[in-house]
Amino acid sequence: MTEAVMMSVEALQNRVLAIFERAGLNKIQAAALAHVIVAGERDACKSHGIYRIEGALRTVKAGKVKPDAVPALAPDDGSAIVRVDAQGGFANAAFELGVPALAERATRLGIAAMVINDCSHFSALWPEVEAVTARGLAALAMCPSYATVAPSGGSKPLLGTNPFAFGWPRKDQPPYVFDFATSVAARGEIELHRRAGKQLPEGWAIDAAGNPTTDPVAALEGAMMPFGGHKGSAIATMIELLAGIMIGDLTSPEVLDYLGTTILAPFHGELIIAMSPEAFAKGRPGDPFARAEVLFETIVGQGARLPSQRRFAARIQSEAKGISLTAAEIAQLDALLAGGLAAVN
Amino acid sequence: MTEAVMMSVEALQNRVLAIFERAGLNKIQAAALAHVIVAGERDACKSHGIYRIEGALRTVKAGKVKPDAVPALAPDDGSAIVRVDAQGGFANAAFELGVPALAERATRLGIAAMVINDCSHFSALWPEVEAVTARGLAALAMCPSYATVAPSGGSKPLLGTNPFAFGWPRKDQPPYVFDFATSVAARGEIELHRRAGKQLPEGWAIDAAGNPTTDPVAALEGAMMPFGGHKGSAIATMIELLAGIMIGDLTSPEVLDYLGTTILAPFHGELIIAMSPEAFAKGRPGDPFARAEVLFETIVGQGARLPSQRRFAARIQSEAKGISLTAAEIAQLDALLAGGLAAVN
Numbered sequence: 305m306t307e308a309v310m311m312s313v314e315a316l317q318n319r320v321l322a323i324f325e326r327a328g329l330n331k332i333q334a335a336a337l338a339h340v341i342v343a344g345e346r347d348a349c350k351s352h353g354i355y356r357i358e359g360a361l362r363t364v365k366a367g368k369v370k371p372d373a374v375p376a377l378a379p380d381d382g383s384a385i386v387r388v389d390a391q392g393g394f395a396n397a398a399f400e401l402g403v404p405a406l407a408e409r410a411t412r413l414g415i416a417a418m419v420i421n422d423c424s425h426f427s428a429l430w431p432e433v434e435a436v437t438a439r440g441l442a443a444l445a446m447c448p449s450y451a452t453v454a455p456s457g458g459s460k461p462l463l464g465t466n467p468f469a470f471g472w473p474r475k476d477q478p479p480y481v482f483d484f485a486t487s488v489a490a491r492g493e494i495e496l497h498r499r500a501g502k503q504l505p506e507g508w509a510i511d512a513a514g515n516p517t518t519d520p521v522a523a524l525e526g527a528m529m530p531f532g533g534h535k536g537s538a539i540a541t542m543i544e545l546l547a548g549i550m551i552g553d554l555t556s557p558e559v560l561d562y563l564g565t566t567i568l569a570p571f572h573g574e575l576i577i578a579m580s581p582e583a584f585a586k587g588r589p590g591d592p593f594a595r596a597e598v599l600f601e602t603i604v605g606q607g608a609r610l611p612s613q614r615r616f617a618a619r620i621q622s623e624a625k626g627i628s629l630t631a632a633e634i635a636q637l638d639a640l641l642a643g644g645l646a647a648v649n
Numbered sequence: 650m651t652e653a654v655m656m657s658v659e660a661l662q663n664r665v666l667a668i669f670e671r672a673g674l675n676k677i678q679a680a681a682l683a684h685v686i687v688a689g690e691r692d693a694c695k696s697h698g699i700y701r702i703e704g705a706l707r708t709v710k711a712g713k714v715k716p717d718a719v720p721a722l723a724p725d726d727g728s729a730i731v732r733v734d735a736q737g738g739f740a741n742a743a744f745e746l747g748v749p750a751l752a753e754r755a756t757r758l759g760i761a762a763m764v765i766n767d768c769s770h771f772s773a774l775w776p777e778v779e780a781v782t783a784r785g786l787a788a789l790a791m792c793p794s795y796a797t798v799a800p801s802g803g804s805k806p807l808l809g810t811n812p813f814a815f816g817w818p819r820k821d822q823p824p825y826v827f828d829f830a831t832s833v834a835a836r837g838e839i840e841l842h843r844r845a846g847k848q849l850p851e852g853w854a855i856d857a858a859g860n861p862t863t864d865p866v867a868a869l870e871g872a873m874m875p876f877g878g879h880k881g882s883a884i885a886t887m888i889e890l891l892a893g894i895m896i897g898d899l900t901s902p903e904v905l906d907y908l909g910t911t912i913l914a915p916f917h918g919e920l921i922i923a924m925s926p927e928a929f930a931k932g933r934p935g936d937p938f939a940r941a942e943v944l945f946e947t948i949v950g951q952g953a954r955l956p957s958q959r960r961f962a963a964r965i966q967s968e969a970k971g972i973s974l975t976a977a978e979i980a981q982l983d984a985l986l987a988g989g990l991a992a993v994n
Contacts, residue, residue, distance in 0.1 A: 384729045385759040385929060414730040415922070417760045419929060442895060458953035470887045480890070482883040514952075532877025538827040538956050541948070542815045545825070549940045550787065550926045552933020557947070577760070577922070581895045584730060584764060588897020595894045602902070603886070607859075608803035611883050 309634050310626040317342045320357065323640045327361050327648075329371040336396035340427040345627055348618035351492065352428045354633060357640060360394070360426055361648045363569040369394060369424035375401045384409055384416040390423030395447075395574055398423055399432050407439040410578035418576040419551045426569035430483040430612065433471030436578050437479035445469045445483075447574040448548045450566045451557040453487045454527035456537035459514025461527040464556030464570070465490060466543040473581075475593055478619070480600065482611035486540040487528045491566065494520050494528065547575040654979050655971040662687045665702065668985045672706050672993075674716040681741035685772040690972055693963035696837065697773045699978060702985060705739070705771055706993045708914040714739060714769035720746045729754055729761040735768030740792075740919055743768050744777050752784040755923035763921040764896045771914035775828040775957065778816030781923050782824035790814045790828075792919040793893045795911050796902040798832045799872035801882035804859025806872040809901030809915070810835060811888040818926075820938055823964070825945060827956035831885040832873045836911065839865050839873065892920040 311319070320341055324334035337360055344352030363369045373393025377386070386405045390398035398420045409416035429445040436443035449464025469483035489508050497504050498520035509523030510516055517523055530536035548555035553573025554562065562571060581592040600610060629637075639647050656664070665686055669679035682705055689697030708714045718738025722731070731750045735743035743765045754761035774790040781788035794809025814828035834853050842849050843865035854868030855861055862868055875881035893900035898918030899907065907916060926937040945955060974982075984992050 383757070383759045383928065384761070412728070413758065414728040415760055415762045416729070417924070417929075421933065442891065455948050455951070455953040458948065458951040460951050462947055462951065470883070472887075472890050480886075482880075482887075484880050484883070486880075531880050534956065535827075535829050535831075535876050536880070537953075538815070538829070541825075541944070542817075542827075544944055545817050545941055546787065546924070549935075549937045549944065550924065550929045552930040552935060552937065555940075555944060579762070579891070579895065583728065584762075584895045585897040588766065590894075590897060592894045592897065595900075596890055599886070599889055599894065599900060602807055603800050603803065606800070606803040606805050606807065608800040608882075611879065 308631050309629050311629055312626045313342060313346050313622055316345060316354075316627055316629075319637055319641070320354065323357060323637065324360075326641055326644045327364060327371070328645065329364070330374070332374060332397045333371060333393050336400050337394055339400075340396050340431045343431050344428065346619055346622040347615040348622075349428065349615055351490075354629075354637065356426060358648055359567070359569060361640070361645060362567065363424055363426070365645045365648055366568050368563060368568050368571060373397070377401050377405060380405070384413050386416060386418040388418065388420050390420055392422055393424065394569075395420050395423035395425040396427060396431075399435070399574075399576075403435050403439075406576065406578050407436065407441060410441050411439075411580050411583070414583035415577065415579045418578070420574040420576075421551065421553050422571075423573065424569045424571050425574060428483055429467050429469035430471075430481050430615075432576060433469045433481055433483065434479055436576065437471040437473040437481070440473050440582070441578045441580055442473065443469075443471045443579075444577040445574065446543045446547045448544055448554065448556040448559060448570070448572050450560040450563065450570050452491055452528055452560075452566065453530055453540060454510055454514070455541065456530055456534040459510065459527075461560075462557055463530065463537070463540040463544060464559070465528070466540045466547075466556070468539060468543065472596060473593070474597070474600075478612070478616040480596070480610060480612075484531075486530055486536050486543065488531045488536070489528065491528065494523050498524065547573060551575055653976050654974050656974055657971045658687060658691050658967055661690060661699075661972055661974075664982055664986070665699065668702060668982065669705075671986055672709060672716070672989045674709070675719070677719060677742045678716060678738050681745050682739055684745075685741050685776045688776050689773065691964055691967040692960040693967075694773065694960055696835075699974075699982065701771060702982075703993055704912070704914060706985070706990060707912065708769055708771070710990050710993055711913050713908060713913050713916060718742070722746050722750060725750070729758050731761060731763040733763065733765050735765055737767055738769065739914075740765050740768035740770040741772060741776075744780070744919075744921075748780055748784075751921065751923050752781065752786060755786050755925050756784075756928070759928035760922065760924045763923070765919040765921075766896065766898050767916075768918065769914045769916050770919060773828055774812050774814035775816075775826050775960075777921060778814045778826055778828065779824055781921065782816040782818040782826070785818050785927070786923045786925055787818065788814075788816045788924075789922040790919065791888045791892045793889055793899065793901040793904060793915070793917050795905040795908065795915050797836055797873055797905075797911065798875055798885060799855055799859070800886065801875055801879040804855065804872075806905075807902055808875065808882070808885040808889060809904070810873070811885045811892075811901070813884060813888065817941060818938070819942070819945075823957070823961040825941070825955060825957075829876075831875055831881050831888065833876045833881070834873065836873065839868050843869065892918060896920055
């Protein structure tokens with residue numbers, strides 16, 4: 305049995321990169337995937353860490369994502385829309401290609417949008433909004449998912465868990481960032497309750513007949529509920545409209561029809577909106593970045609957390625001392641590196 | 650005693666316009682205010698109907714809004730930001746001035762933003778997102794309020810009830826529109842519980858010491874809670890950042906400091922983002938407007954409502970048969986028309 309290991313962020317990056325290249329991904333796809341997966345592990349965000357490697361490779365093995373895709377940035381058409389065609393590859397590589405153009409456009413025009421089309425999407429959105437904030441811009445990001453959530457007052461799965469993320473740049477420290485599912489809970493949490501034989505909290509789900517249930521098995525056959533009642537349901541619907549229909553890509557029910565399963569990474573598009581606080585605040589009193597710090601201090605000063613605070617604390621630890629991986633995790637990485645796609649269930 | 654009356658939308662518009670002009674508002678301010686107030690009454694949205702006239706006039710009487718302000722549209726600077734200086738008047742007149750420029754910019758660039766600065770804001774946001782959808786565009790609108798809501802995990806009022814609104818244009822029928830406070834309940838609802846001697850539902854509020862309370866009196870001395878726990882709290886914080894700080898205008902705590910009360914209309918700014926589905930969907934398969942109809946049909950088909958459905962049903966009634974006003978409401982309108990600002994408490 306391999307021993308538990310303390311691995312530097314860079315060493316883990318190289319290991320994960322090698323796994324993806326061994327499985328047949330080209331350098332562009334492998335590097336972008338390794339980057340977000342290692343970022344998750346580094347930030348102690350285990351649900352988006354190395355645990356995700358197998359899901360990404362399972363999608364490759366099923367032929368539902370192109371491992372050798374080369375994303376294409378459309379030429380500047382004079383508008384505020386930056387378009388990246390992921391060419392059937394992962395969203396992450398397409399995002400990395402487009403973000404300099406998005407930042408240039410938003411800095412020049414004040415507000416701009418990036419559309420990613422025809423991509424496979426399986427990562428959190430916070431690495432993307434963080435990348436935009438690193439260029440001094442505020443960012444909004446959203447995308448559909450698979451139809452597993454009923455609209456408020458409805459009885460059947462229609463909406464996705466549709467993540468919604470936002471970032472605001474801060475000087476000399478990590479940005480203000482939130483990134484959450486618009487469902488009340490993640491599907492994985494319901495699965496964990498099922499395995500543990502535990503009832504769900506009230507309000508999480510409905511059964512196949514549309515009745516409220518606390519039974520995780522009935523919930524998995526039924527639908528999850530949006531967060532915050534009709535308000536969260538409205539936001540999830542907005543995400544279908546803006547980041548599915550408006551950008552000419554699949555909605556959550558169309559994704560599920562296309563894949564026929566929720567164990568592969570969903571195939572759809574993504575919308576990122578970037579705004580320049582400097583451009584917006586121009587000619588107005590006060591420095592927006594300094595004023596935002598006053599707001600954050602007041603939040604923290606009354607005992608509330610800023611979102612992502614725990615993640616940023618873990619990042620400091622990981623960068624100083626490395627990332628701790630269990631013997632089982634190391635064995636899994638070794639098996640994937642040795643076996644490539646054949647090692648994927 | 651005056652009898653109950655059925656009044657046409659146009660007749661009510663003229664009556665409310667006359668009240669505002671009698672109270673000293675110039676034509677621009679009076680017409681824009683009458684428009685949104687009559688729209689509220691027409692849509693059976695009583696909390697934003699003629700009941701609001703007195704609050705608007707109270708703010709004029711207190712010298713916290715300029716009744717004769719002439720909003721100013723900044724010249725096109727080649728960016729995607731349309732700026733309107735409300736010059737200390739109501740937001741509504743500034744919005745009406747800026748909306749053609751916003752629509753032109755969003756149609757041309759795909760996405761654009763309108764910033765309204767130095768305005769008094771007391772109306773719902775749905776009349777504004779509806780006006781943008783009437784030009785074939787999707788719209789997001791948001792603004793701060795007064796600090797009456799504690800951040801999730803916090804203990805004191807900091808955030809406003811910060812409304813968040815969205816609209817999507819539909820052909821030959823009213824748009825898809827939502828508009829909600831990011832607090833779990835409106836302050837007025839807590840006041841109604843107090844008057845009725847009823848306890849609040851759990852989760853609505855905390856007392857002055859930061860502990861959860863169901864006592865409406867303790868809640869009014871403490872703080873309201875955001876909707877949807879930490880997720881709603883994050884959205885309300887985002888609104889402070891984007892529609893307060895980024896646009897160089899007041900945040901909710903600054904509004905409350907400036908006014909010293911919550912009985913006057915808050916003075917701050919507003920952010921509206923407009924997007925062209927035609928521009929975004931260009932070159933992609935499918936017509937975004939037709940695809941959106943499929944989504945709406947599926948929502949309604951499973952027994953869920955679309956937001957604003959009740960409001961649009963009331964609108965059809967009002968436009969066909971007029972608006973029913975009680976004798977007390979007519980008497981109040983008569984008193985305001987006869988007395989002007991002197992009739993305002």
